[in-house]
Amino acid sequence: MSPRWLSRPRYFLRTAWSGLRESPVTGGISVVTIALCLLLVGSFALLVANMERILDRFGEEFRVSAYLEDNLTDADLARLRERVAAAPGVERVDLVTKEAALERFRASHIGRAALLDGMEDNPLPASLELVLAPEHRNADALERLAEAVDGFPGIAEFGYGADWVSGYHGAVALVRGVAMAIGAVLVLATLLIVTNTIRLAVYARRDEVSILRLVGGSRTFIAIPYLLEGAAQGLVGGLVGLALLFALFHLALPVFAGSLELLLGYVSPSFLEPRACAGLVAVGAGLGVLGSAAALGQGRLGE
Amino acid sequence: MKHLGVEPAHAGAGALVRLFHVSKSYLAGTWALRDVSLELGKGEFVFLTGPSGAGKTTLMRMIFADEQPSEGQIIVLGRNVSRLSPSAVPALRRRIGVVFQDFKLLSRRTVEENVGLALDVVGTPARERRARVFAMLKRVGLQHRRYHHPLSLSGGEQQRLAIARALVNDPEVLLADEPTGNLDPDLTLEIMDLIADAAARGTAVFVATHDHGLIERYGRRVVRLEGGELAEDTPIRRPLL
Numbered sequence: 142m143s144p145r146w147l148s149r150p151r152y153f154l155r156t157a158w159s160g161l162r163e164s165p166v167t168g169g170i171s172v173v174t175i176a177l178c179l180l181l182v183g184s185f186a187l188l189v190a191n192m193e194r195i196l197d198r199f200g201e202e203f204r205v206s207a208y209l210e211d212n213l214t215d216a217d218l219a220r221l222r223e224r225v226a227a228a229p230g231v232e233r234v235d236l237v238t239k240e241a242a243l244e245r246f247r248a249s250h251i252g253r254a255a256l257l258d259g260m261e262d263n264p265l266p267a268s269l270e271l272v273l274a275p276e277h278r279n280a281d282a283l284e285r286l287a288e289a290v291d292g293f294p295g296i297a298e299f300g301y302g303a304d305w306v307s308g309y310h311g312a313v314a315l316v317r318g319v320a321m322a323i324g325a326v327l328v329l330a331t332l333l334i335v336t337n338t339i340r341l342a343v344y345a346r347r348d349e350v351s352i353l354r355l356v357g358g359s360r361t362f363i364a365i366p367y368l369l370e371g372a373a374q375g376l377v378g379g380l381v382g383l384a385l386l387f388a389l390f391h392l393a394l395p396v397f398a399g400s401l402e403l404l405l406g407y408v409s410p411s412f413l414e415p416r417a418c419a420g421l422v423a424v425g426a427g428l429g430v431l432g433s434a435a436a437l438g439q440g441r442l443g444e
Numbered sequence: 445m446k447h448l449g450v451e452p453a454h455a456g457a458g459a460l461v462r463l464f465h466v467s468k469s470y471l472a473g474t475w476a477l478r479d480v481s482l483e484l485g486k487g488e489f490v491f492l493t494g495p496s497g498a499g500k501t502t503l504m505r506m507i508f509a510d511e512q513p514s515e516g517q518i519i520v521l522g523r524n525v526s527r528l529s530p531s532a533v534p535a536l537r538r539r540i541g542v543v544f545q546d547f548k549l550l551s552r553r554t555v556e557e558n559v560g561l562a563l564d565v566v567g568t569p570a571r572e573r574r575a576r577v578f579a580m581l582k583r584v585g586l587q588h589r590r591y592h593h594p595l596s597l598s599g600g601e602q603q604r605l606a607i608a609r610a611l612v613n614d615p616e617v618l619l620a621d622e623p624t625g626n627l628d629p630d631l632t633l634e635i636m637d638l639i640a641d642a643a644a645r646g647t648a649v650f651v652a653t654h655d656h657g658l659i660e661r662y663g664r665r666v667v668r669l670e671g672g673e674l675a676e677d678t679p680i681r682r683p684l685l
Contacts, residue, residue: 152564163552352548355510356609357538357565359531 149362157369160342167342168374171335171432175378175425176385178331182324183386183413183421189320190417191410193313205271205283206237207290208298213267221295225269228289230277235270239263266297328428335432339371343436368433375429379422386421387412459483459519460617460648461507466516468502468672476502477672479516484617484650489643491659492652494669500652501545503669504619507650508540509533521616538566541610541647543620547602549594555581555605556590562613580612583638600627607635611642618642618649624658636662 161168207225209218218236226234237245242265277286291299343350353363390412413421461484468477477499484490492500505511506518509525518525523536541562549558556577563573581587584604586597594602607623620639624632636651636658643649653659659666668676 149564149567151570159552348548349550349552352550353561353565354534355508355537355542355544355548356562357534357536357540359534359565362534362565 153365153369156366157373160346160366160370161373164342164345167338167345168370171338171371171374171429172378172381174331174334174338175375175428176381178327178428179379179382179421179425180385180389182327182424183382184389185320185323185327186417186421187386187390187413189316190413192316194411204235205273205286206300207269207271207293207296208266208300209268210295210297211266213295217295221293222269224293225271225290228271228286230273230282230286231271232274233272235272237268237270239265239267242267269296328424331428332431332435335371335375335428336435339367339433339436342370343367364434364437367437368430371429371431371433372426373429375426375432376422377425378429379425382425383418383421459485460521461650462517462519463503464517464519466503466506466513466518468499468506468511469514475672477506477513477669480669480672480674481516482667482674482677484648486616486648487643487646489640489649489662489664490651491662491664491666492650492669493654493656493659493666494675496654498669499672500669501621502672504542504621504650504652507617507619508537508542534565538562538613539616541613541615541618541642543603543606543610543618543623545621545625547594547606549602549605549609551593551595554591554593555586555597558594558605559608559612562609566613576612580608583611584608584635600631603627604631604635607638611638614645615642615647618647620649620651622652622654624653624655632658633661 209221213221222234222236225231240263243263246265271286271290273282273286277283287299290296350363390410394410463480463482466477466480467475469475480499480503492503494500502511506513506525507520509520509528513526516526520536521539523532525536528536550561553561559577559580560573563576568576578587578590581590584607586601586604586608589597589601594605597605603623603625604627607620610618610620618639623639624635627635632655639649639651640662663680665680666676666678667674668678
């Protein structure tokens with residue numbers, strides 16, 4: 142004999158399944174609404190994820206230079222390099238010798254390299270290039286790093302593009318903020334639509350709700366099948382939305398490949414990571430449950 | 445307290461249903477029920493009668509906490525309905541079987557599911573539920589219709605289905621509003637015997653009816669309402685048939 146605690150889940154699942162089968166139109170509307178919302182939210186998430194990747198690539202290329210005095214011995218340089226590597230936020234330290242600096246200059250000033258021809262000595266200083274950890278690629282962290290490193294003996298000058306760093310940090314924050322705001326508006330709008338759709342379903346079954354109350358069904362007992370229905374609709378909506386997003390991404394990519402390459406350079410667009418995909422589907426299920434809960438609220442179940 | 449005739453058979457603390465000076469008004473100045481007091485004991489079978497609009501349905505609805513009295517107190521199975529919190533109502537209703545005049549069947553569920561509903565709300569295990577539902581359907585002669593939907597049943601079959609749902613949970617109190625209104629004489633007696641059998645097993649039974657033949661035949665206690673007031677409360681005239 143199945144235990145008493147098992148019989149109710151069985152009833153809830155059976156009732157939710159019946160509800161889904163008996164209301165294909167309202168259920169379909171909920172699924173389509175959630176799918177379209179998640180398609181929009183997902184598109185935006187895709188855009189943001191790719192923009193962040195581009196910004197991260199720019200960030201990886203960003204280096205802070207500590208220009209060195211000319212008279213450093215190898216031992217001084219090794220000591221200085223160790224001290225700089227231990228400074229806050231420094232991920233890696235690369236040495237650029239005077240010769241390497243000259244080579245770089247020549248390479249980046251093709252046609253104008255003759256500018257240095259008349260000079261007997263190499264005027265360019267050696268430097269240490271500091272690659273920063275991603276979380277330290279902001280103006281405040283750079284200020285702190287400059288304060289820590291600038292006074293080290295052997296460093297002639299410390300240079301970093303503070304404006305560029307602020308701009309980079311601001312761009313990431315702006316993209317994230319806009320994405321969150323638009324995502325929140327979309328989710329809220331979907332929640333309202335789903336709530337009203339499910340409310341219609343509850344209204345269509347008001348006689349059933351009233352009879353369940355009369356035979357002693359508690360609010361929870363009556364509500365659970367509706368919440369399960371909402372979760373199922375949300376889950377299906379999430380999967381449909383994700384599938385549409387995936388299809389659109391792969392259909393649209395070849396069409397816009399040329400423009401994207403121009404815009405993104407060597408960063409090729411990629412689809413959402415598995416965790417983000419799972420999150421999107423979970424948001425769908427959550428929307429369904431929340432929509433059901435809101436539709437059942439405000440005393441619609443009596444009591 | 446109006447007791448025209450004799451005191452109820454099961455008065456006092458052992459009563460399962462007790463009404464103390466209960467009045468109900470839906471509109472100021474008019475009374476659906478006025479100062480009604482009565483008691484119903486374990487295993488007692490009472491016919492509630494009176495003309496249409498006398499307050500029979502209102503009285504029953506107050507007993508299963510679907511309405512609150514405007515005045516007075518109603519104690520059902522030890523719970524004061526007037527002071528019952530909304531969350532406590534379902535637990536009380538699970539101990540009461542109700543046969544509604546309009547049956548209140550779930551049209552999208554099968555006969556078996558409709559009867560099983562009363563067992564689902566108390567979490568009866570699946571195998572026990574199946575067995576009890578089948579036994580109950582057999583008692584009301586609907587076992588062969590168990591996979592049908594209520595709308596495909598005749599009026600009489602729907603009524604028997606409503607009675608099966610009310611009785612399947614062995615309720616402590618049974619309220620039946622015109623339970624034999626759509627039945628032919630033979631079925632009426634079968635159904636009334638089912639209800640009388642529930643009373644014999646300890647269920648307190650309230651049957652609202654206009655059928656004086658039935659009242660005569662069974663000879664049970666009769667409570668008559670007129671214009672919302674208790675006009676008559678007569679005791680048992682002979683034992684159950």
